Amino acid sequence: MTPILMIMAFAPGEAAESSGGLPQMDVSTYPSQLFWLALTFGILYWLMDRVFLPKLGGIIEERRNRIADDYDKAAEFKREAGEAEEAYRKALADARAKAASIAAETRASLDEEIAGMQADMDETLNQQIAAAEARIAQMQTAAEAKVREAAIETTKAVVQVLIDEQPDDAAVKNAIEAAQAS
Amino acid sequence: MDSRHQDDDLPSIDEFGERLDKSRRKDDAVEDLQRSERSALGQAFRIGTEMLAALLVAGALGYGIDQLIGSKPWFMLAGLALGFAAGILNVYRAMNEMNAALEEESKDE
Amino acid sequence: MTAVLATLAGPMEQFEILDIIHLDLAGVNISFTNASLWMLISVVAVSVFMFAATNRAQMVPGKMQSAGESLYQFIADMLRDACGSEGMRFFPYIFTLFMFIFSCNLLGLWPTIPGLPYALHTFTPTSHIIVTFALAMVTITILLVYGFYKNGIGFLKLFVPSGVPWWLLWLIPLIEIVSFISRPISLAIRLFANMLAGHMILKIFAGFITALLAAGPMVGWLAIFPFLGNVALFLLELLVAFLQAYVFAILSSVYLNDALHPSH
Numbered sequence: 001m002t003p004i005l006m007i008m009a010f011a012p013g014e015a016a017e018s019s020g021g022l023p024q025m026d027v028s029t030y031p032s033q034l035f036w037l038a039l040t041f042g043i044l045y046w047l048m049d050r051v052f053l054p055k056l057g058g059i060i061e062e063r064r065n066r067i068a069d070d071y072d073k074a075a076e077f078k079r080e081a082g083e084a085e086e087a088y089r090k091a092l093a094d095a096r097a098k099a100a101s102i103a104a105e106t107r108a109s110l111d112e113e114i115a116g117m118q119a120d121m122d123e124t125l126n127q128q129i130a131a132a133e134a135r136i137a138q139m140q141t142a143a144e145a146k147v148r149e150a151a152i153e154t155t156k157a158v159v160q161v162l163i164d165e166q167p168d169d170a171a172v173k174n175a176i177e178a179a180q181a182s
Numbered sequence: 183m184d185s186r187h188q189d190d191d192l193p194s195i196d197e198f199g200e201r202l203d204k205s206r207r208k209d210d211a212v213e214d215l216q217r218s219e220r221s222a223l224g225q226a227f228r229i230g231t232e233m234l235a236a237l238l239v240a241g242a243l244g245y246g247i248d249q250l251i252g253s254k255p256w257f258m259l260a261g262l263a264l265g266f267a268a269g270i271l272n273v274y275r276a277m278n279e280m281n282a283a284l285e286e287e288s289k290d291e
Numbered sequence: 292m293t294a295v296l297a298t299l300a301g302p303m304e305q306f307e308i309l310d311i312i313h314l315d316l317a318g319v320n321i322s323f324t325n326a327s328l329w330m331l332i333s334v335v336a337v338s339v340f341m342f343a344a345t346n347r348a349q350m351v352p353g354k355m356q357s358a359g360e361s362l363y364q365f366i367a368d369m370l371r372d373a374c375g376s377e378g379m380r381f382f383p384y385i386f387t388l389f390m391f392i393f394s395c396n397l398l399g400l401w402p403t404i405p406g407l408p409y410a411l412h413t414f415t416p417t418s419h420i421i422v423t424f425a426l427a428m429v430t431i432t433i434l435l436v437y438g439f440y441k442n443g444i445g446f447l448k449l450f451v452p453s454g455v456p457w458w459l460l461w462l463i464p465l466i467e468i469v470s471f472i473s474r475p476i477s478l479a480i481r482l483f484a485n486m487l488a489g490h491m492i493l494k495i496f497a498g499f500i501t502a503l504l505a506a507g508p509m510v511g512w513l514a515i516f517p518f519l520g521n522v523a524l525f526l527l528e529l530l531v532a533f534l535q536a537y538v539f540a541i542l543s544s545v546y547l548n549d550a551l552h553p554s555h
Contacts, residue, residue: 022306023308023419031319032321032322033324036324037416037422040333041391044338045383045387049383052342052359053363055345056344056345058348
């Protein structure tokens with residue numbers, strides 16, 4: 001028999017011989033095992049329940065809250081940045097609108113002023129033209145009257161020379177007007 | 183000129199928002215994944231002794247009754263049959279829980 | 292040949308309970324044994340770890356705090372999946388349960404320092420069914436006490452699933468009761484059997500190595516095979532130490548869920 005076979009045959013046998021069966025089945029050891037199990041397990045449970053787990057759970061909870069907070073804060077910052085951007089855009093648009101309105105206003109007032117000046121100018125010119133026209137009309141009437149007077153005088157003189165008779169003014173005037181009309 | 187500059191800056195806020203959302207979602211996903219893989223593994227190791235334990239319990243109960251009222255071996259045989267049924271039930275339940283865990287896992291994907 | 296065999300510790304010896312300090316309480320033997328010692332070591336180890344993780348806790352965690360927080364989240368998520376947010380009231384218990392079992396499982400894999408007296412050899416408290424059964428019974432006791440406290444007599448609906456036809460009403464509750472009683476048994480057996488089997492195989496392989504090395508240069512080189520086997524097995528056992536603690540905790544959570552929501 002080789003040593004290997006010897007050992008294979010022998011190894012399990014020796015245990016049975018030395019302890020007379022499974023040590024696990026030895027009921028006399030149970031009270032001691034149960035007692036010390038209760039004691040050690042109880043102490044460990046107490047330590048876990050009162051000391052270790054609250055500490056560990058506390059820090060995990062705290063970290064989770066912190067991370068959630070940080071996410072919220074980041075979202076808040078993002079919202080604020082968005083708002084700032086919006087405000088900036090709005091201010092820019094407002095400024096643009098204001099500039100445009102000022103330009104339009106200026107243009108309108110300038111236009112008004114120009115229009116006013118133009119109107120004034122037109123009025124004085126019209127007045128001057130009207131005055132000139134009036135004067136011309138006056139001069140024309142005066143000239144016409146003088147021509148008619150001259151014609152009457154001439155006619156009277158001619159008639160006196162021809163028939164040596166002083167004609168009536170009214171008759172001469174009528175005759176001239178008749179001639180003029182024809 | 184001014185408006186061009188503004189457009190360059192503009193996407194960075196959206197980009198930041200995207201990155202924020204992505205990071206948040208990743209945190210949740212990691213937690214979910216770690217969870218579902220485990221329960222199936224635990225259940226797989228369960229089945230072996232379920233049958234044995236049920237047979238042992240019911241057989242011992244039957245044997246005890248036989249000893250009490252001297253009806254050997256009938257109650258022990260009935261107990262073994264009962265134990266067999268209970269063992270099947272145990273295994274069936276373990277399988278069900280395993281399937282549930284696996285289904286939940288595949289639903290997550 | 293006898294010299295070779297004498298060096299071999301049997302695979303079951305590592306599970307033997309040996310008194311370190313003999314104690315009696317009202318006639319009951321509650322000696323401080325190697326099992327007690329390793330429970331104590333596990334609790335101290337977990338406490339030291341938790342202290343390092345929570346001492347000077349900071350917003351930006353250090354290495355220890357990160358590890359502690361990961362475990363916290365891991366167990367909290369597991370419990371919340373099984374019981375909903377109401378289940379968080381059981382969190383300190385489930386967390387303690389997981390850490391205690393994991394620590395016992397893991398420290399039990401520590402290789403024994405050669406030359407120590409027997410009572411100080413590495414011991415795995417969770418390889419004893421009385422320990423795993425007691426832990427399972429704590430869960431079931433919480434389940435029953437809290438279940439009746441919260442639901443009153445309606446908690447018994449747990450044994451009468453809705454939609455059972457009347458002619459099965461005598462059988463289904465029986466099956467449900469057996470299924471219910473089998474829960475702590477299966478919890479206890481699963482953890483105990485995994486620890487027992489793992490340590491036994493490790494020990495047997497270790498026995499092969501010693502025996503082959505002692506058998507002389509002709510066959511000594513063969514010891515490399517059980518050695519490699521043990522390395523792989525050790526890594527597997529590290530995983531099992533974690534997985535079994537996890538399974539125990541998650542099933543305790545699933546069971547406790549019945550106290551909160553008794554209808555299946």
